[in-house]
Amino acid sequence: MKALLARGWVRAVIGLVAPALFLIWWQVQALSGGAHALAFAPLESVGAAFVELAVQGSLFSDMAATLSRSLSGLAIGGALGIALGVAMAIWRPLDRLLNPLLQAIRQVPLMGWLPLLGLWVGTGQGTELIVVSLSAFFPTLLNSYEGVAGVERRFLEVGQVYGFTPWQRFRLILLPGAMPLILTGLTQGLAFAWIASIASEILLGVGGGLGVTMQLAQMQQRLDIILVAILVTAALGFTINQLFLRLRQHLLRWQAPLR
Protein backbone atom coordinates (compact mmCIF):
# COMPACT_ATOMS: atom_id res chain seq x y z
CA MET A 1 0.00 0.00 0.00
CA LYS A 2 2.80 2.35 0.96
CA ALA A 3 4.78 1.52 -2.16
CA LEU A 4 1.66 2.06 -4.23
CA LEU A 5 1.08 5.46 -2.64
CA ALA A 6 4.63 6.51 -3.46
CA ARG A 7 3.64 6.69 -7.14
CA GLY A 8 2.47 10.10 -8.25
CA TRP A 9 -0.29 8.93 -10.58
CA VAL A 10 -1.74 6.59 -7.94
CA ARG A 11 -2.07 9.46 -5.51
CA ALA A 12 -3.62 11.63 -8.23
CA VAL A 13 -6.21 8.94 -9.02
CA ILE A 14 -7.07 8.52 -5.33
CA GLY A 15 -7.53 12.28 -5.10
CA LEU A 16 -10.08 12.09 -7.92
CA VAL A 17 -12.29 9.49 -6.24
CA ALA A 18 -14.23 11.92 -4.05
CA PRO A 19 -14.95 14.44 -6.85
CA ALA A 20 -16.10 11.59 -9.11
CA LEU A 21 -18.51 10.29 -6.45
CA PHE A 22 -19.81 13.81 -6.01
CA LEU A 23 -20.50 14.17 -9.75
CA ILE A 24 -22.31 10.83 -9.85
CA TRP A 25 -24.48 11.89 -6.93
CA TRP A 26 -25.15 15.18 -8.71
CA GLN A 27 -26.19 13.49 -11.92
CA VAL A 28 -28.52 11.15 -10.03
CA GLN A 29 -30.19 14.15 -8.39
CA ALA A 30 -30.50 15.95 -11.72
CA LEU A 31 -32.11 12.95 -13.41
CA SER A 32 -34.39 11.98 -10.55
CA GLY A 33 -36.98 14.54 -11.57
CA GLY A 34 -39.26 16.28 -9.13
CA ALA A 35 -39.11 19.81 -7.80
CA HIS A 36 -35.60 19.82 -6.43
CA ALA A 37 -34.13 18.53 -9.70
CA LEU A 38 -34.39 22.16 -10.87
CA ALA A 39 -31.47 22.99 -8.62
CA PHE A 40 -29.31 20.34 -10.30
CA ALA A 41 -28.53 20.93 -13.97
CA PRO A 42 -27.63 17.62 -15.65
CA LEU A 43 -23.92 17.24 -16.36
CA GLU A 44 -24.38 17.23 -20.13
CA SER A 45 -25.97 20.68 -20.07
CA VAL A 46 -23.14 21.91 -17.87
CA GLY A 47 -20.72 20.51 -20.45
CA ALA A 48 -22.64 22.22 -23.24
CA ALA A 49 -22.52 25.52 -21.36
CA PHE A 50 -18.77 25.11 -20.91
CA VAL A 51 -18.31 24.61 -24.67
CA GLU A 52 -20.60 27.57 -25.37
CA LEU A 53 -18.64 29.92 -23.09
CA ALA A 54 -15.32 28.64 -24.34
CA VAL A 55 -16.24 29.14 -28.00
CA GLN A 56 -17.57 32.64 -27.26
CA GLY A 57 -14.26 33.40 -25.56
CA SER A 58 -15.97 34.98 -22.57
CA LEU A 59 -14.78 32.15 -20.34
CA PHE A 60 -11.16 33.00 -20.99
CA SER A 61 -11.61 36.73 -20.62
CA ASP A 62 -13.39 36.07 -17.31
CA MET A 63 -10.55 33.85 -16.12
CA ALA A 64 -8.01 36.48 -17.15
CA ALA A 65 -9.96 39.25 -15.39
CA THR A 66 -10.33 37.37 -12.11
CA LEU A 67 -6.76 36.11 -12.24
CA SER A 68 -5.25 39.52 -12.91
CA ARG A 69 -7.43 41.11 -10.21
CA SER A 70 -6.30 38.51 -7.66
CA LEU A 71 -2.66 38.69 -8.59
CA SER A 72 -2.56 42.51 -8.70
CA GLY A 73 -4.28 42.58 -5.32
CA LEU A 74 -1.78 40.05 -4.00
CA ALA A 75 1.11 42.08 -5.37
CA ILE A 76 -0.14 45.36 -3.86
CA GLY A 77 -1.41 43.98 -0.54
CA GLY A 78 1.44 41.49 -0.22
CA ALA A 79 4.16 44.07 -0.89
CA LEU A 80 2.64 46.52 1.60
CA GLY A 81 2.09 43.73 4.13
CA ILE A 82 5.67 42.48 3.92
CA ALA A 83 7.12 45.98 4.04
CA LEU A 84 5.02 47.09 6.99
CA GLY A 85 5.28 43.78 8.86
CA VAL A 86 9.06 43.71 8.54
CA ALA A 87 9.36 47.39 9.47
CA MET A 88 7.15 46.94 12.54
CA ALA A 89 9.15 43.93 13.72
CA ILE A 90 12.47 45.74 13.32
CA TRP A 91 11.39 49.12 14.64
CA ARG A 92 9.38 48.86 17.83
CA PRO A 93 7.97 52.44 17.93
CA LEU A 94 6.22 51.81 14.62
CA ASP A 95 4.75 48.65 16.11
CA ARG A 96 3.42 50.58 19.12
CA LEU A 97 2.00 53.24 16.84
CA LEU A 98 0.18 51.06 14.32
CA ASN A 99 -0.59 47.80 16.07
CA PRO A 100 -3.85 48.86 17.83
CA LEU A 101 -5.24 50.44 14.67
CA LEU A 102 -4.39 47.45 12.50
CA GLN A 103 -5.82 44.99 15.02
CA ALA A 104 -9.06 46.98 15.14
CA ILE A 105 -9.36 47.17 11.34
CA ARG A 106 -8.75 43.46 11.12
CA GLN A 107 -11.83 42.71 13.24
CA VAL A 108 -14.16 43.99 10.50
CA PRO A 109 -14.82 41.34 7.84
CA LEU A 110 -13.57 42.56 4.49
CA MET A 111 -16.96 42.71 2.89
CA GLY A 112 -18.00 44.99 5.73
CA TRP A 113 -15.85 47.70 4.16
CA LEU A 114 -17.73 47.61 0.88
CA PRO A 115 -20.45 50.15 1.76
CA LEU A 116 -17.87 52.61 3.06
CA LEU A 117 -15.54 52.08 0.11
CA GLY A 118 -18.53 52.48 -2.18
CA LEU A 119 -19.15 55.96 -0.81
CA TRP A 120 -15.48 56.92 -0.95
CA VAL A 121 -14.30 55.54 -4.28
CA GLY A 122 -17.52 54.43 -5.94
CA THR A 123 -18.54 50.90 -6.80
CA GLY A 124 -16.17 50.39 -9.70
CA GLN A 125 -13.14 48.24 -10.34
CA GLY A 126 -11.06 50.44 -8.03
CA THR A 127 -13.11 49.30 -5.05
CA GLU A 128 -12.74 45.67 -6.09
CA LEU A 129 -8.98 46.02 -6.26
CA ILE A 130 -8.86 47.75 -2.87
CA VAL A 131 -10.86 44.94 -1.25
CA VAL A 132 -8.69 42.27 -2.85
CA SER A 133 -5.48 44.07 -1.83
CA LEU A 134 -6.72 44.47 1.73
CA SER A 135 -7.56 40.78 1.93
CA ALA A 136 -4.00 39.88 0.90
CA PHE A 137 -2.50 42.58 3.11
CA PHE A 138 -3.41 41.29 6.58
CA PRO A 139 -2.19 37.69 6.42
CA THR A 140 1.06 38.87 4.82
CA LEU A 141 1.51 41.61 7.41
CA LEU A 142 0.92 39.36 10.41
CA ASN A 143 3.12 36.53 9.17
CA SER A 144 5.97 38.80 8.07
CA TYR A 145 5.91 40.45 11.46
CA GLU A 146 6.00 37.11 13.28
CA GLY A 147 8.69 35.87 10.93
CA VAL A 148 11.11 38.71 11.55
CA ALA A 149 10.34 38.95 15.26
CA GLY A 150 10.93 35.21 15.60
CA VAL A 151 14.42 35.13 14.06
CA GLU A 152 16.59 33.55 16.72
CA ARG A 153 18.94 35.72 18.69
CA ARG A 154 21.75 33.20 18.36
CA PHE A 155 21.87 33.87 14.62
CA LEU A 156 21.95 37.62 15.18
CA GLU A 157 24.91 37.09 17.51
CA VAL A 158 26.81 35.37 14.72
CA GLY A 159 26.27 38.50 12.63
CA GLN A 160 27.52 40.58 15.53
CA VAL A 161 30.69 38.50 15.83
CA TYR A 162 31.44 39.01 12.12
CA GLY A 163 30.75 42.73 12.26
CA PHE A 164 27.62 42.77 10.10
CA THR A 165 26.29 46.15 9.05
CA PRO A 166 22.56 46.79 9.62
CA TRP A 167 21.96 46.05 5.94
CA GLN A 168 23.88 42.74 6.12
CA ARG A 169 21.97 41.86 9.25
CA PHE A 170 18.72 42.42 7.38
CA ARG A 171 19.71 40.85 4.08
CA LEU A 172 21.63 37.83 5.42
CA ILE A 173 19.80 37.02 8.66
CA LEU A 174 16.42 38.68 9.24
CA LEU A 175 14.98 38.36 5.74
CA PRO A 176 16.00 34.74 5.02
CA GLY A 177 15.18 33.77 8.60
CA ALA A 178 11.68 35.23 8.21
CA MET A 179 11.19 33.82 4.72
CA PRO A 180 9.24 30.67 5.72
CA LEU A 181 6.61 32.75 7.48
CA ILE A 182 6.61 35.49 4.84
CA LEU A 183 5.82 32.84 2.26
CA THR A 184 3.15 31.34 4.51
CA GLY A 185 1.65 34.85 4.67
CA LEU A 186 1.74 35.16 0.90
CA THR A 187 0.14 31.74 0.45
CA GLN A 188 -2.70 32.72 2.78
CA GLY A 189 -2.85 36.12 1.09
CA LEU A 190 -3.23 34.43 -2.27
CA ALA A 191 -6.12 32.31 -1.04
CA PHE A 192 -7.82 35.34 0.53
CA ALA A 193 -7.24 37.48 -2.58
CA TRP A 194 -8.81 34.78 -4.73
CA ILE A 195 -11.88 34.56 -2.51
CA ALA A 196 -12.16 38.34 -2.27
CA SER A 197 -11.94 38.69 -6.06
CA ILE A 198 -14.86 36.35 -6.66
CA ALA A 199 -16.89 37.82 -3.81
CA SER A 200 -16.38 41.45 -4.82
CA GLU A 201 -17.15 40.58 -8.43
CA ILE A 202 -20.42 38.99 -7.37
CA LEU A 203 -21.35 41.93 -5.13
CA LEU A 204 -20.24 44.79 -7.41
CA GLY A 205 -20.61 43.06 -10.78
CA VAL A 206 -18.22 45.29 -12.68
CA GLY A 207 -15.09 44.83 -14.76
CA GLY A 208 -15.75 41.24 -15.85
CA GLY A 209 -14.55 38.09 -14.16
CA LEU A 210 -15.88 34.72 -13.05
CA GLY A 211 -17.87 36.32 -10.20
CA VAL A 212 -19.54 38.78 -12.56
CA THR A 213 -20.54 35.92 -14.85
CA MET A 214 -21.95 33.97 -11.87
CA GLN A 215 -24.03 36.95 -10.85
CA LEU A 216 -25.36 37.55 -14.39
CA ALA A 217 -26.14 33.87 -14.81
CA GLN A 218 -28.06 33.94 -11.56
CA MET A 219 -30.24 36.76 -12.83
CA GLN A 220 -30.82 34.84 -16.07
CA GLN A 221 -31.44 31.66 -14.09
CA ARG A 222 -28.70 29.87 -16.06
CA LEU A 223 -27.78 27.23 -13.52
CA ASP A 224 -25.48 25.51 -16.04
CA ILE A 225 -23.40 28.67 -16.46
CA ILE A 226 -23.18 29.20 -12.70
CA LEU A 227 -21.86 25.67 -12.40
CA VAL A 228 -19.30 26.15 -15.14
CA ALA A 229 -18.07 29.30 -13.41
CA ILE A 230 -17.84 27.50 -10.07
CA LEU A 231 -15.96 24.55 -11.54
CA VAL A 232 -13.54 26.83 -13.39
CA THR A 233 -13.03 28.91 -10.24
CA ALA A 234 -12.22 25.79 -8.25
CA ALA A 235 -9.86 24.40 -10.87
CA LEU A 236 -8.06 27.70 -11.41
CA GLY A 237 -7.74 28.41 -7.69
CA PHE A 238 -6.37 24.93 -7.11
CA THR A 239 -3.85 25.33 -9.93
CA ILE A 240 -2.41 28.68 -8.82
CA ASN A 241 -2.21 27.43 -5.25
CA GLN A 242 -0.23 24.39 -6.43
CA LEU A 243 2.10 26.58 -8.49
CA PHE A 244 2.63 28.78 -5.48
CA LEU A 245 3.45 25.79 -3.26
CA ARG A 246 6.04 24.68 -5.82
CA LEU A 247 7.61 28.12 -5.76
CA ARG A 248 7.63 28.05 -1.99
CA GLN A 249 9.32 24.66 -1.96
CA HIS A 250 12.00 25.95 -4.28
CA LEU A 251 12.64 29.09 -2.23
CA LEU A 252 12.77 27.10 1.01
CA ARG A 253 14.87 24.24 -0.35
CA TRP A 254 17.29 24.87 2.53
CA GLN A 255 14.72 23.57 5.02
CA ALA A 256 14.82 19.97 6.15
CA PRO A 257 11.96 18.12 4.47
CA LEU A 258 9.02 17.63 6.80
CA ARG A 259 8.52 14.00 5.86
Next chain:
Amino acid sequence: MIHEVLARPVPGGAAAAGGALAIRDLHKSFTIGGAPRTVLEGINLDIRPGEFVSIVGASGCGKSTLLRLIVGLDDDYRGEIRLDGERVSTTSLDRGIVFQDHRLFPWMTLAQNIELALRNTDVPAARRAQIVAEHIALVNLTGFEQAYPHQLSGGMAQRAAIARALVTEPKLLLLDEPLGALDALTRVRVQTELQRIWMAQRSTMLMVTHDVEEALYLGDRVVVMAPEPGRIRRIVEVDLPHPRDRAALLHRLKDEILAELTAAPGGPSNLVHLPGREAR
Protein backbone atom coordinates in the same frame (compact mmCIF):
# COMPACT_ATOMS: atom_id res chain seq x y z
CA MET B 1 48.72 8.88 12.32
CA ILE B 2 49.02 12.29 13.83
CA HIS B 3 52.07 13.08 11.72
CA GLU B 4 50.25 12.04 8.62
CA VAL B 5 47.46 14.47 9.48
CA LEU B 6 49.97 17.18 10.23
CA ALA B 7 51.60 16.86 6.86
CA ARG B 8 48.58 18.50 5.25
CA PRO B 9 49.00 22.21 4.56
CA VAL B 10 47.07 24.57 6.75
CA PRO B 11 45.83 27.89 5.41
CA GLY B 12 47.13 30.90 7.24
CA GLY B 13 50.31 29.03 8.03
CA ALA B 14 52.49 31.47 9.88
CA ALA B 15 51.89 32.24 13.51
CA ALA B 16 49.31 34.96 14.01
CA ALA B 17 50.90 38.03 15.51
CA GLY B 18 49.64 39.06 18.91
CA GLY B 19 46.80 37.45 20.77
CA ALA B 20 47.78 38.18 24.37
CA LEU B 21 44.72 38.21 26.58
CA ALA B 22 44.74 39.89 29.98
CA ILE B 23 41.79 39.67 32.37
CA ARG B 24 41.91 41.75 35.57
CA ASP B 25 39.49 41.63 38.51
CA LEU B 26 36.59 40.68 36.31
CA HIS B 27 33.16 40.76 37.95
CA LYS B 28 29.90 40.03 36.25
CA SER B 29 26.42 39.86 37.74
CA PHE B 30 22.96 39.37 36.31
CA THR B 31 19.72 40.52 37.79
CA ILE B 32 17.48 37.53 38.21
CA GLY B 33 14.00 38.09 39.58
CA GLY B 34 14.96 41.57 40.81
CA ALA B 35 17.93 40.35 42.83
CA PRO B 36 21.52 40.75 41.61
CA ARG B 37 23.35 37.49 41.27
CA THR B 38 27.12 37.29 40.87
CA VAL B 39 28.17 34.97 38.05
CA LEU B 40 31.85 35.78 37.88
CA GLU B 41 33.94 37.07 40.73
CA GLY B 42 37.54 38.28 40.75
CA ILE B 43 38.69 36.57 37.60
CA ASN B 44 42.38 37.17 36.85
CA LEU B 45 43.92 35.41 33.90
CA ASP B 46 46.80 36.06 31.51
CA ILE B 47 47.08 34.14 28.30
CA ARG B 48 50.22 34.31 26.22
CA PRO B 49 50.08 34.72 22.43
CA GLY B 50 49.72 31.34 20.79
CA GLU B 51 48.80 29.56 23.98
CA PHE B 52 46.00 27.00 24.23
CA VAL B 53 44.12 27.33 27.51
CA SER B 54 41.28 25.06 28.54
CA ILE B 55 38.66 25.99 31.10
CA VAL B 56 36.85 23.26 33.00
CA GLY B 57 34.23 23.61 35.66
CA ALA B 58 30.85 22.44 36.83
CA SER B 59 27.80 23.89 35.14
CA GLY B 60 26.83 27.28 36.52
CA CYS B 61 30.41 28.41 37.07
CA GLY B 62 30.11 31.13 34.44
CA LYS B 63 32.40 29.61 31.81
CA SER B 64 30.19 30.51 28.90
CA THR B 65 29.50 33.96 30.34
CA LEU B 66 33.24 34.54 30.50
CA LEU B 67 33.60 33.72 26.81
CA ARG B 68 30.67 35.98 25.88
CA LEU B 69 32.38 38.84 27.69
CA ILE B 70 35.71 38.18 25.99
CA VAL B 71 34.21 37.94 22.53
CA GLY B 72 32.30 41.17 23.14
CA LEU B 73 28.67 40.02 22.95
CA ASP B 74 28.14 41.42 26.44
CA ASP B 75 29.94 44.53 27.65
CA ASP B 76 28.21 44.92 30.99
CA TYR B 77 31.00 43.93 33.39
CA ARG B 78 33.37 45.34 35.99
CA GLY B 79 37.09 44.93 35.67
CA GLU B 80 39.18 44.72 32.55
CA ILE B 81 39.53 42.49 29.54
CA ARG B 82 42.35 43.46 27.19
CA LEU B 83 43.52 41.83 23.99
CA ASP B 84 47.05 42.99 23.12
CA GLY B 85 46.55 45.92 25.47
CA GLU B 86 43.26 47.07 23.94
CA ARG B 87 40.15 47.07 26.09
CA VAL B 88 37.36 44.81 24.88
CA SER B 89 34.00 46.58 24.57
CA THR B 90 32.35 45.11 21.51
CA THR B 91 32.87 42.35 18.96
CA SER B 92 35.81 42.47 16.59
CA LEU B 93 37.20 40.30 13.82
CA ASP B 94 40.31 39.87 16.01
CA ARG B 95 38.27 37.62 18.27
CA GLY B 96 36.49 34.58 16.87
CA ILE B 97 34.17 32.17 18.61
CA VAL B 98 32.84 28.67 18.07
CA PHE B 99 29.56 28.28 19.91
CA GLN B 100 28.28 25.16 21.58
CA ASP B 101 25.59 24.87 18.92
CA HIS B 102 27.11 25.26 15.48
CA ARG B 103 24.94 28.28 14.55
CA LEU B 104 25.31 27.79 10.83
CA PHE B 105 22.59 29.72 9.01
CA PRO B 106 20.16 27.06 7.81
CA TRP B 107 19.36 29.12 4.70
CA MET B 108 22.94 29.12 3.43
CA THR B 109 25.09 26.38 1.99
CA LEU B 110 28.23 25.31 3.84
CA ALA B 111 30.42 27.42 1.55
CA GLN B 112 28.16 30.48 1.94
CA ASN B 113 28.17 30.04 5.70
CA ILE B 114 31.94 30.18 5.81
CA GLU B 115 32.20 32.94 3.23
CA LEU B 116 29.99 35.25 5.31
CA ALA B 117 32.74 35.53 7.93
CA LEU B 118 34.92 37.24 5.31
CA ARG B 119 32.35 39.86 4.26
CA ASN B 120 33.76 42.60 6.42
CA THR B 121 37.44 41.71 6.15
CA ASP B 122 39.87 43.31 3.72
CA VAL B 123 40.40 39.99 1.97
CA PRO B 124 39.91 40.77 -1.75
CA ALA B 125 36.71 39.28 -3.14
CA ALA B 126 38.67 37.33 -5.73
CA ARG B 127 40.61 35.44 -3.06
CA ARG B 128 37.64 34.58 -0.87
CA ALA B 129 36.42 31.51 -2.72
CA GLN B 130 39.89 30.00 -2.53
CA ILE B 131 40.28 30.72 1.19
CA VAL B 132 36.86 29.22 1.86
CA ALA B 133 37.79 26.11 -0.12
CA GLU B 134 41.06 25.79 1.81
CA HIS B 135 39.29 25.96 5.14
CA ILE B 136 36.64 23.47 4.04
CA ALA B 137 39.51 21.14 3.19
CA LEU B 138 41.14 21.91 6.53
CA VAL B 139 38.17 20.50 8.42
CA ASN B 140 37.81 17.60 5.96
CA LEU B 141 34.51 18.70 4.42
CA THR B 142 35.56 18.94 0.79
CA GLY B 143 32.68 17.80 -1.39
CA PHE B 144 30.03 19.24 0.92
CA GLU B 145 30.41 22.88 -0.16
CA GLN B 146 26.88 23.08 -1.55
CA ALA B 147 25.20 21.13 1.26
CA TYR B 148 22.73 22.91 3.52
CA PRO B 149 23.26 22.53 7.28
CA HIS B 150 20.29 20.16 7.68
CA GLN B 151 22.07 17.78 5.33
CA LEU B 152 25.18 17.64 7.54
CA SER B 153 25.70 15.45 10.60
CA GLY B 154 26.32 17.10 13.96
CA GLY B 155 30.04 16.53 13.74
CA MET B 156 30.25 17.90 10.21
CA ALA B 157 28.26 21.00 11.14
CA GLN B 158 30.50 21.63 14.15
CA ARG B 159 33.61 21.27 12.00
CA ALA B 160 32.07 23.73 9.53
CA ALA B 161 31.54 26.14 12.42
CA ILE B 162 35.20 25.75 13.35
CA ALA B 163 36.17 26.52 9.75
CA ARG B 164 33.95 29.63 9.81
CA ALA B 165 35.66 30.84 12.97
CA LEU B 166 39.15 30.17 11.58
CA VAL B 167 38.65 31.74 8.17
CA THR B 168 39.15 35.29 9.49
CA GLU B 169 42.38 34.20 11.22
CA PRO B 170 41.44 35.76 14.55
CA LYS B 171 44.23 36.50 17.00
CA LEU B 172 42.15 34.88 19.71
CA LEU B 173 39.76 32.00 19.11
CA LEU B 174 37.21 31.20 21.80
CA LEU B 175 35.66 27.76 21.85
CA ASP B 176 32.53 27.32 23.96
CA GLU B 177 32.15 23.57 24.50
CA PRO B 178 32.49 23.17 20.75
CA LEU B 179 32.48 19.38 20.90
CA GLY B 180 29.94 18.94 23.68
CA ALA B 181 27.17 17.71 21.42
CA LEU B 182 29.28 15.17 19.54
CA ASP B 183 29.43 11.44 20.09
CA ALA B 184 32.59 10.05 21.65
CA LEU B 185 34.24 8.88 18.42
CA THR B 186 33.57 12.04 16.42
CA ARG B 187 34.74 14.00 19.38
CA VAL B 188 38.15 12.36 19.44
CA ARG B 189 38.55 12.92 15.72
CA VAL B 190 37.65 16.61 15.90
CA GLN B 191 39.95 17.04 18.92
CA THR B 192 42.82 15.68 16.84
CA GLU B 193 41.91 18.02 14.01
CA LEU B 194 41.70 20.94 16.38
CA GLN B 195 45.16 20.19 17.73
CA ARG B 196 46.56 19.97 14.20
CA ILE B 197 44.97 23.29 13.22
CA TRP B 198 46.16 25.01 16.37
CA MET B 199 49.72 23.75 15.93
CA ALA B 200 49.80 25.08 12.39
CA GLN B 201 48.09 28.43 12.98
CA ARG B 202 49.35 29.14 16.49
CA SER B 203 46.62 31.60 17.25
CA THR B 204 45.66 31.94 20.89
CA MET B 205 42.86 29.61 21.81
CA LEU B 206 40.65 29.53 24.87
CA MET B 207 38.35 26.54 25.13
CA VAL B 208 35.58 25.88 27.60
CA THR B 209 34.75 22.23 28.09
CA HIS B 210 33.32 19.91 30.69
CA ASP B 211 35.50 17.05 29.53
CA VAL B 212 38.67 16.98 31.65
CA GLU B 213 40.50 14.68 29.28
CA GLU B 214 39.76 17.00 26.37
CA ALA B 215 40.98 19.96 28.40
CA LEU B 216 44.26 18.18 29.15
CA TYR B 217 44.73 16.80 25.66
CA LEU B 218 44.57 20.22 24.06
CA GLY B 219 45.53 22.72 26.74
CA ASP B 220 48.92 24.16 27.65
CA ARG B 221 47.17 25.12 30.84
CA VAL B 222 43.90 24.05 32.36
CA VAL B 223 41.90 26.58 34.34
CA VAL B 224 39.67 24.92 36.92
CA MET B 225 36.68 27.03 37.85
CA ALA B 226 34.37 26.76 40.84
CA PRO B 227 30.67 27.69 40.74
CA GLU B 228 28.46 30.17 42.60
CA PRO B 229 29.94 32.62 42.18
CA GLY B 230 32.13 31.60 39.25
CA ARG B 231 35.78 31.96 40.15
CA ILE B 232 39.12 30.43 39.28
CA ARG B 233 39.99 27.69 41.70
CA ARG B 234 43.26 26.55 40.27
CA ILE B 235 45.39 26.73 37.15
CA VAL B 236 47.21 23.57 36.12
CA GLU B 237 50.20 23.64 33.78
CA VAL B 238 50.23 20.75 31.36
CA ASP B 239 53.90 20.61 30.57
CA LEU B 240 53.73 18.11 27.74
CA PRO B 241 54.83 18.72 24.16
CA HIS B 242 52.31 18.79 21.31
CA PRO B 243 51.22 16.77 19.46
CA ARG B 244 50.11 14.70 22.38
CA ASP B 245 48.80 11.22 22.41
CA ARG B 246 46.15 10.11 24.75
CA ALA B 247 48.45 7.90 26.72
CA ALA B 248 48.75 7.27 30.41
CA LEU B 249 50.73 10.48 30.85
CA LEU B 250 47.53 12.41 31.05
CA HIS B 251 45.89 10.15 33.54
CA ARG B 252 47.45 11.32 36.77
CA LEU B 253 46.55 14.91 35.89
CA LYS B 254 43.07 13.88 34.99
CA ASP B 255 42.55 12.23 38.36
CA GLU B 256 43.88 15.28 40.15
CA ILE B 257 41.61 17.67 38.33
CA LEU B 258 38.60 15.43 38.74
CA ALA B 259 39.34 15.34 42.46
CA GLU B 260 39.49 19.13 42.40
CA LEU B 261 36.16 19.41 40.65
CA THR B 262 34.42 17.07 43.01
CA ALA B 263 36.04 18.40 46.17
CA ALA B 264 34.07 20.29 48.80
CA PRO B 265 34.00 24.08 48.31
CA GLY B 266 36.59 26.24 50.05
CA GLY B 267 39.48 24.01 49.07
CA PRO B 268 43.04 25.08 48.29
CA SER B 269 43.81 28.59 47.15
CA ASN B 270 43.83 29.81 43.56
CA LEU B 271 46.67 29.73 41.10
CA VAL B 272 48.61 26.76 42.31
CA HIS B 273 51.01 25.87 39.51
CA LEU B 274 51.42 22.19 39.21
CA PRO B 275 54.21 20.73 37.11
CA GLY B 276 52.60 18.13 34.95
CA ARG B 277 55.79 16.36 33.98
CA GLU B 278 56.10 12.88 35.24
CA ALA B 279 59.11 10.60 35.09
CA ARG B 280 58.70 7.83 32.61
